[in-house]
Amino acid sequence: MKTIKTLGLAVATLSVAMSVTTWCQAGEAASTPSSAQGASTTAGSGAAALTGRKADRALRRKVYAAIGKYKEINAGDISVIAKDGAVTLNGTVTEAAQIGKAEAIAQGVPGVTSVTNKLTVKKPFGGM
Structure with a gap:
């Protein structure tokens, strides 16, 4: 009976250890002894990825704010995606x-290396 309980406990522990390792995000160390060696290397790359995401968000906000300064462009219908300095503009504008103009504004923001413009002209209601 003790052997069965011990074996069950060992299987449960192994199951938990595998689950924790599987569900850990990149850059986070699992709380199991088997991953303690790799914790220092994965933590360093995770910090760099987090900084990259923060930089992308900051660049996105800068581009969006720059476009928003121009009242003739409705920035509410434009979405901005930033990835490592590359910016993609999606959405609609009222005039060709x-x-x-939106592409030129985005290109002028410091930190932008390239702009992919996927903007289209919004047709007025009624299709005329």
């Missing part, structure tokens, strides 16, 4: 000239 605003497409190029």
